[in-house]
Amino acid sequence: MTPEPSPVRGIRTTAIHAGESPDPVTGASAPSIVMSTAFVADAGVSFSAEDFGDNTPYLYTRWKNPTVDQLEKKLAALEGAGGSVAFASGMAAVTALLLYTLRAGDHLVISDISYAATAEMTNELLPRLGIGVTKVDMSDPANVKAALRPNTKLVYAESPANPILRLTDLEAVGRIAHEKGARFAVDATFASPIGIQPTQLGADFVLHSLTKYINGHGDAIGGAVIGSAQDMAAIKKEIAIRTGGILSPFNAWLIQRGAATLPLRMRAHEEGAHAVAQFLEEHPKVTRVIYPGLPSHPQYALAQKQLKNTSGMITFQVKDGLAAAPVIAKRLSVIHYAVSLGHQRSLVFYLPTRDMLRTSFKLTPAQEQSFRAFAGDGIFRLSVGLEDPADLIADLAHALDGI
Structure with missing residues (x-):
């Protein structure tokens, strides 16, 4: 009797196979691009984001799409996480995470050095929304601990930091954040999931500009938030569907192809x-x-x-x-x-x-x-x-x- 293959697979096997399977209709080995914006549905299916869930059929590509689904499953597997949500750019993913975790009156502690657009957004937009922002040098975890307040909801690191390649001790900062009841997010674009898997070091959320290493060929822009299945389901419904910053299926296909190698x-x-x-x-x-x-x-x-x-x-x-x-x-x-x-x-x-x-x-x-x-x-x-x-x-x- 042939033994069942182990569910625990190496990173190279995961990069190639996670999220993918041969096409059940054509038998095609390579993933197909499903560019349709609309899908034929049974009468009576709800078309409301309030009813969106794991069992919702394909209805409209802003909600979910087979090609994007495959990429999201692959990204979650590469990070060892419960799920992921893909977006049209890295900054769309950053925006989605900040909108999901922060409200007026909340406080964010973020690395004083981060991707320029992230830095500029937290300089200007978040304070206008009534969100407090404190920027600290995260190369010393003590700086993070000193910056935390009772209303701190999110600690946001970037490691290695763009553009200076300064590092953050993710395990130490994650412990500090969680001890005070804050969530912990890490932009790990520079390292890629091959260099580091922040969820295995205590992060609640991982961000990637898919445009960079995961795509790897300079021909498709995209972004992703990765984390628990529960958080990702909420981000999909509350942010991705409602704000519409979704990833094109064609870009998802290109990025998925890049991720395999x-x-x-x-x-x-x-x-x-x-x-x-x-x-x-x-x-x-x-x-x-x-x-x-x-x-x-x-x-x-x-x-x-x-x-x-x-x-x-x-x-x-x-x-x-x-x-x-x-x-x-x-x-x-x-x-x-x-x-x-x-x-x-x-x-x-x-x-x-x-x-x-x-x-x-x-x-x-x-x-x-x-x-x-x-x-x-x-x-x-x-x-x-x-x-x-x-x-x-x-x-x-x-x-x-x-x-």
Whole structure:
């Protein structure tokens, strides 16, 4: 008698098979794209979000869609969580989580360094809605503990933090949040589910910009919130259906296809980043390199403890980076001078500290000092792709020779 396969599967098997099955009509092995906005239903089926639940049939793609469902199941499996809800962008996912967890009179504690749009939203929109916001340097869990109030409902970390690659001890911060009755959310876009699974370290919610590593090919925008089945059902009904920031089935299909190779790609991103980071650290024109996989990272011990994969994100500094940026951009031939990250091709972009502090990060003097400890006067944020590391190194060497 043939034994049943184990329900506990490896991450590579999960990335390929979770959420998917052969098409019951055609037998197609690859998932299909269901682009229909409407579905034939039995007479008498309720068309009200109030009645939406696990057993609701497909009625309208804003409610749920077979292709998006497959992706959501795959994301939940990759994180080891009960469910997920996909959105049209990473910021739509962030917005959904904040709207779900916070009300007027509530208080949010958030990392003082986070994705620029998240930072700007918590600078402006949330306070206008009557939500208190305190921003702290989460590299020290004591800062989080000191910031908590009786009305704190959510603690929001980003690790590694965009763009400076500063880390947060998720287990420690999660314990602090839960001891005070707050929920704990982590944006883990830079690490991907291959690098870290925050729900296994005490997080209630995980956020991903699917545009980045999970898609991995720079051709589809999306976002996701991942957590317990109960929370995800509520977010789906209360936020996704009612606000309408849903993911296109076509983008869901592209992202699902990318997710299948995520474990293999992340291993290659990490290997390439290690080689490139070591080259940069030894280059005479590079004054500082920050990469969690290097012993020179200020939180290397935490990175070794917490990250199963140190990803492909590097920052580096050169003397007078603002003047060097156009020279480097012009001399690059393999690496693209462009924003975004996590694609198969390598991307680099210069971020001046003065601009980041003026537009996104509203910091205290102590927080600015912590930021500058990682960023100096500005950083080149380099997303190492899947090219041959030797070619990337040669490209960077040629570019740096020009400054």
